Amino acid sequence: MRNQDSGGLANGESTRTLEYGLNLRAGFHIMRVHARFCRLTKASILIRLPDVEGKVALVTGGSRGIGRMIARGLVAAGAKVYIASRTGSEETARELSREGLCLPLQADLSQEAGLLAVAEALRSAEGALHVLVHSAGAHHVASLEDHSPQAWDELWSINVKAFFRLVQEFQPQLRQASRPGDPARVIALGSADGARVPQMDVYAYAASKAALHHLVTHLARRLARRGITVNAISPGAFPTDMLRPALEQWGEETVNKQVPMQRFGEPGDIEAAILYLVSRGGSYVTGAVLPVDGGLALV
Numbered sequence: 001m002r003n004q005d006s007g008g009l010a011n012g013e014s015t016r017t018l019e020y021g022l023n024l025r026a027g028f029h030i031m032r033v034h035a036r037f038c039r040l041t042k043a044s045i046l047i048r049l050p051d052v053e054g055k056v057a058l059v060t061g062g063s064r065g066i067g068r069m070i071a072r073g074l075v076a077a078g079a080k081v082y083i084a085s086r087t088g089s090e091e092t093a094r095e096l097s098r099e100g101l102c103l104p105l106q107a108d109l110s111q112e113a114g115l116l117a118v119a120e121a122l123r124s125a126e127g128a129l130h131v132l133v134h135s136a137g138a139h140h141v142a143s144l145e146d147h148s149p150q151a152w153d154e155l156w157s158i159n160v161k162a163f164f165r166l167v168q169e170f171q172p173q174l175r176q177a178s179r180p181g182d183p184a185r186v187i188a189l190g191s192a193d194g195a196r197v198p199q200m201d202v203y204a205y206a207a208s209k210a211a212l213h214h215l216v217t218h219l220a221r222r223l224a225r226r227g228i229t230v231n232a233i234s235p236g237a238f239p240t241d242m243l244r245p246a247l248e249q250w251g252e253e254t255v256n257k258q259v260p261m262q263r264f265g266e267p268g269d270i271e272a273a274i275l276y277l278v279s280r281g282g283s284y285v286t287g288a289v290l291p292v293d294g295g296l297a298l299v
């Protein structure tokens with residue numbers, strides 16, 4: 001409908017058009033800001049996100065491997081990131097602090113004393129925790145006959161129990177961080193081996209990851225009303241220390257060929273997944289187990 005006063009549009013239409021124009025302009029502005037802060041490489045995406053900037057995150061197992069990739073993505077996006085592991089966190093924190101703010105915590109999270117020490121250290125430094133990522137984990141490859149009871153205890157302590165205990169301990173800080181439309185985020189690192197029958201003899205590991213996937217859905221349902229989302233990222237084959245026994249046993253080429261997309265995971269794959277879950281895009285997503293595995297869970 002045309003109208004002379006509003007440059008040819010009826011009043012309602014002109015308001016909507018104006019809003020649309022402003023939204024479009026705001027969108028282009030955000031894209032330009034993002035583009036300015038973006039640095040894309042083959043393996044890594046570094047992007048400063050306004051809705052992640054200034055948030056406080058804890059990444060267990062952030063000293064190396066996938067946890068380090070996650071910590072790096074969050075640091076680059078502008079979060080203040082604590083990383084916790086038994087060793088190596090200081091060096092990693094120093095390296096990642098070149099791009100932002102990364103602080104080390106040292107503890108064995110499979111032990112109650114270590115877990116409480118991390119909880120206490122973070123609580124005394126921060127009132128709110130916006131993002132909790134549990135990437136610390138252990139792996140064990142042994143035949144049915146050689147799979148030891150100790151391996152079961154060790155793996156379940158760090159892979160499953162530590163995750164549950166961290167969520168328990170950080171309830172008040174997660175609730176403190178939560179805002180309407182912007183919930184606090186809890187993310188566990190599951191595994192494609194928790195979603196299928198694995199190729200290798202990883203009985204304790206695969207069962208622990210299947211349990212973790214289930215625990216994520218259970219917690220997601222309980223915590224949704226408290227303004228906390230709970231999700232899992234389920235990686236496939238990423239060439240970290242954890243995958244080394246598989247690479248040695250099968251060879252790089254064989255492992256690669258098992259993946260339907262015929263390549264290993266790269267840091268950029270994990271960084272993009274974590275940034276999705278912690279930013280506006282993931283604010284209405286809870287109880288999901290997001291495969292980042294090139295199709296491995298389908299094999």
Ligand SMILES: NC(=O)c1ccc[n+]([C@@H]2O[C@H](COP(=O)([O-])OP(=O)(O)OC[C@H]3O[C@@H](n4cnc5c(N)ncnc54)[C@H](OP(=O)(O)O)[C@@H]3O)[C@@H](O)[C@H]2O)c1
Pocket residue numbers: 060061062063064065066067084085086087088089107108109110111134135136137138158189190191192193234235236237238239240241242243
């Ligand atoms: N790599 C893969 O292909 C793959 C595939 C599927 C799932 N995942 C999952 O992704 C997560 C990360 O795996 P990754 O490949 O990065 O493993 P990784 O390279 O072996 O790193 C494991 C991390 O966890 C920490 N950690 C282990 N035990 C710990 C404990 N008791 N207390 C505190 N920190 C502990 C390690 O540091 P310290 O040794 O210094 O303590 C390290 O930072 C794990 O949950 C794993 O199951 C990995």
